[in-house]
Amino acid sequence: MSAQLDAPAKGVVHAAGEKRRPWLPWAVQALRIALCLVFGLPLLFMVVSSFKPDTQIFGDLGSVSAFLPVGSLSLDNYQGVFERVPFARFLINSVIISVVTVGLGIVVNSMAAFALSRLKFPGQKLVLGVILATLIVPFETMALPLLWWVNQLPYFDGSIGWLDTYEVQIIPFVANAFSIYLFYQYFDSIPKELDEAATVDGASWLRIYRSIVMPLAGPAIATVAILTFLPAWNSYLWPLMVTQSESIRPAMVGIDYFKQMNVSWGQIMAYASIITVPVLVLFVAFQRAFINSIASSGVKG
Amino acid sequence: MATTVVTDAPASDPVRRARRTTVRRTAGVGWAMLAPAAVLMIVFLIIPILLTFGLAFTNARLISPVPAKFIGIDNFVRLFGSATFWKSLLNTVIFAIVIVPVQSGLALVLALLVNAKVRGTNFFRTVYFLPVVTSMVVVSMLWLFMYQQNGLINALLGRLGIVGPDWLGDPRTALFALIVMSAWQAMGFHMVIWLSGLQTIPGELYEAASLDGASTWQQFAYVTWPGLLQTRTFILITITIAAFSLFTQVNVMTQGGPLDSTSTVVFQAVRTGFQQQQTGYASSISLVFFVIVLAVSLVQRYLTRDKELKR
Numbered sequence: 001m002s003a004q005l006d007a008p009a010k011g012v013v014h015a016a017g018e019k020r021r022p023w024l025p026w027a028v029q030a031l032r033i034a035l036c037l038v039f040g041l042p043l044l045f046m047v048v049s050s051f052k053p054d055t056q057i058f059g060d061l062g063s064v065s066a067f068l069p070v071g072s073l074s075l076d077n078y079q080g081v082f083e084r085v086p087f088a089r090f091l092i093n094s095v096i097i098s099v100v101t102v103g104l105g106i107v108v109n110s111m112a113a114f115a116l117s118r119l120k121f122p123g124q125k126l127v128l129g130v131i132l133a134t135l136i137v138p139f140e141t142m143a144l145p146l147l148w149w150v151n152q153l154p155y156f157d158g159s160i161g162w163l164d165t166y167e168v169q170i171i172p173f174v175a176n177a178f179s180i181y182l183f184y185q186y187f188d189s190i191p192k193e194l195d196e197a198a199t200v201d202g203a204s205w206l207r208i209y210r211s212i213v214m215p216l217a218g219p220a221i222a223t224v225a226i227l228t229f230l231p232a233w234n235s236y237l238w239p240l241m242v243t244q245s246e247s248i249r250p251a252m253v254g255i256d257y258f259k260q261m262n263v264s265w266g267q268i269m270a271y272a273s274i275i276t277v278p279v280l281v282l283f284v285a286f287q288r289a290f291i292n293s294i295a296s297s298g299v300k301g
Numbered sequence: 302m303a304t305t306v307v308t309d310a311p312a313s314d315p316v317r318r319a320r321r322t323t324v325r326r327t328a329g330v331g332w333a334m335l336a337p338a339a340v341l342m343i344v345f346l347i348i349p350i351l352l353t354f355g356l357a358f359t360n361a362r363l364i365s366p367v368p369a370k371f372i373g374i375d376n377f378v379r380l381f382g383s384a385t386f387w388k389s390l391l392n393t394v395i396f397a398i399v400i401v402p403v404q405s406g407l408a409l410v411l412a413l414l415v416n417a418k419v420r421g422t423n424f425f426r427t428v429y430f431l432p433v434v435t436s437m438v439v440v441s442m443l444w445l446f447m448y449q450q451n452g453l454i455n456a457l458l459g460r461l462g463i464v465g466p467d468w469l470g471d472p473r474t475a476l477f478a479l480i481v482m483s484a485w486q487a488m489g490f491h492m493v494i495w496l497s498g499l500q501t502i503p504g505e506l507y508e509a510a511s512l513d514g515a516s517t518w519q520q521f522a523y524v525t526w527p528g529l530l531q532t533r534t535f536i537l538i539t540i541t542i543a544a545f546s547l548f549t550q551v552n553v554m555t556q557g558g559p560l561d562s563t564s565t566v567v568f569q570a571v572r573t574g575f576q577q578q579q580t581g582y583a584s585s586i587s588l589v590f591f592v593i594v595l596a597v598s599l600v601q602r603y604l605t606r607d608k609e610l611k612r
Contacts, residue, residue, distance in 0.1 A: 028414065029419070031414065032414050032415075032421075032422075032425050035411065035414070035425070035429065036425055036428045036429075038485070039428050039429050039431060039432055039485070039489070040428045040431065042432075042443055042444070042447065042453075042485075043431055043432070043435065043443075045443075045447075045453060046439075046443050058451065061451075061452070061453055061456035061457075062456040062457070062459055062460055063460075066453065066456075108337045108338045108341065109338055111334040111335070111337065111338065112334065112335045112337070112338035112339070114334060115330070115331040115332070115334035115335045116335070119327050119328075119330060119331040119334075120327060120331075121327055121328035121331040121332065122328065124331070127335065127339070131342070134342070134346055134347070134350075136538075136542070136594065136595070136598050137346075137350060137591070137594070138542050138543075138545070138546045138594060139546075140546040140548060140567045140570075140587075140590070141350075141353065141546075141587050141590050141591045141594065142346070142349040142350050142352075142353055142587065142591075143567075143570075143571070143587075144570050144571070144574035144575065144580060144583040144584060144586075144587055145349045145350075145352040145353045145356050145580070145584050145587060146345065146349040146352075147363065147574065147575065147580070148352070148356065148361060148363055148574075148580040148584075149348065149349050149352055151363060151364065153344075171341065171345070172341075172345035173345075174341055175337070175338040175339075175341035175342045175345070175346070177342070177346075180338060204330075205327070205330045205334070206330070206334075209334070230434065233436070234436035234437065234438070236436070236437065236438050236549050236552075237548055237549065237552075237567075237571065240552075240575075241571070241575045252436060252438045255438055255439075255442060256553075259553075265446055268442055268446070269443075269446075272439040272442055272443060275436070275439060276435050276436065276439050279434050279435070279436075280431060280434060280435070283430075283431070283434045284427060287427055290430075290434070291426070291430070291493055294433070294490060294493045294494070295493050295494065295496065295497035296497075297494070
């Protein structure tokens with residue numbers, strides 16, 4: 001497979017390789033297709049099964065029809081999902097939590113990055129260093145102490161403890177070291193002369209941030225939005241611990257209901273499809289932005 | 302302290318004073334813009350990290366009318382005497398040792414496969430990446446069904462005349478099943494990281510190598526592999542940390558069973574700190590976890606730095 005290295009001189013390489021092994025490009029292509037099946041089929045199976053009654057899902061298992069929309073198809077499973085759990089509520093909660101986290105995250109983190117990148121003041125380097133140092137701490141290490149901690153914090157209405165609220169699912173995840181780092185890098189690439197010109201014209205720093213730098217930071221905003229949205233939408237451990245009432249519980253945790261009741265695999269697949277397919281569609285539509293965002297997360301090494 | 306900046310040109314006093322105030326004002330604006338992020342990070346990141354260290358030596362409970370008491374190293378004594386903890390640590394280490402080379406190696410193969418300018422690579426890359434944007438909860442549910450004794454995988458194996466095991470119900474195969482599924486989910490992510498690494502290698506190097514008559518394999522060994530040093534460090538560290546953080550799959554699919562064969566460090570921490578509300582004890586588990594992650598990052602960073610010096 002190393003024959004597939006994207007080298008400019010690959011005409012030469014391939015000519016030599018193909019003379020000795022003419023089957024190689026075909027084998028490589030076959031491998032690509034086989035891998036496609038490995039990664040694609042389980043997801044296809046999930047979506048297709050969501051339209052089938054349970055008996056048929058099991059009946060189709062040993063054959064190709066497991067991956068094909070054949071037999072008696074219906075929306076019964078989808079209807080069942082909405083009847084069995086407050087699914088609409090779960091979905092709305094997930095949307096609220098992820099959209100607000102992304103929105104606040106863009107503002108808070110870009111402001112911090114702006115201060116670190118474009119203003120000069122003492123202590124800057126130290127702050128940036130501390131922020132970058134926190135990158136290696138996985139959330140899971142501090143999840144339990146954080147759970148204890150948010151339960152001691154005074155809430156906005158004067159009571160103690162943040163458990164079972166929207167805020168506890170949003171606010172701890174607004175400030176993000178990696179988002180700050182991404183914005184910081186991007187802002188550094190915008191010419192500083194723009195600031196000087198604006199200052200001469202009497203613009204304040206806040207004005208420069210709002211009207212000059214942020215409008216130029218589209219790609220960085222997109223990257224941060226994607227990298228914040230995915231974990232917010234997919235988060236599981238934290239909402240599992242901090243939510244008790246259905247009114248604020250997100251969809252990822254809601255799926256647990258189906259394990260406790262009589263298992264209907266068709267309904268589980270329907271539930272899984274609803275919370276997955278929109279994200280997959282978004283991904284395919286904005287593929288380049290997604291891939292670039294993920295690629296940019298590799299630069300921190 | 303902001304004023305020491307102005308010591309350069311022999312400026313007259315008013316000018317110097319004006320500049321001094323600008324510098325001070327800039328600092329004020331800077332800290333103000335930094336403040337929201339700084340406050341949030343202190344409250345929800347720095348303090349919890351410090352709390353991990355503090356609470357580990359107390360008998361704090363999640364909900365308790367009595368304030369937490371310092372109990373020295375009691376939590377650690379109990380932890381290191383617990384068979385479940387050692388089993389969980391062992392499972393986590395096995396998981397990491399297997400998944401790190403498997404996942405990073407296969408992801409590199411994927412990256413090489415889609416890095417060619419052949420028609421359709423964009424399509425392949427998209428499909429390989431689909432599981433990454435699928436949440437781990439959904440992936441776990443899906444594979445929970447696929448791994449059933451009468452599920453998809455065994456049905457397909459049955460077509461080949463193989464009687465598949467009860468993947469998640471058998472202590473000998475359960476951890477292995479989790480490894481396969483986790484690698485399947487995350488591989489596309491690391492494929493993209495490898496890809497961006499591959500693209501930083503200048504094309505002239507390949508040109509020169511092929512002029513010198515290097516075979517494809519030699520090109521890989523002497524141009525591609527050394528050129529990916531940075532990427533390699535990053536990928537190793539992220540996969541290792543992700544492996545040690547293993548929780549969702551376990552909680553959705555096996556609950557640590559059968560016979561603790563899939564219990565992990567984080568799963569243990571959640572079970573004790575959340576379900577049993579023993580925050581102090583859970584913090585001691587978190588602290589052990591934290592030390593491991595720190596050690597792994599430092600060791601991997603040290604190893605790759607060493608290589609850089611030699612070259």
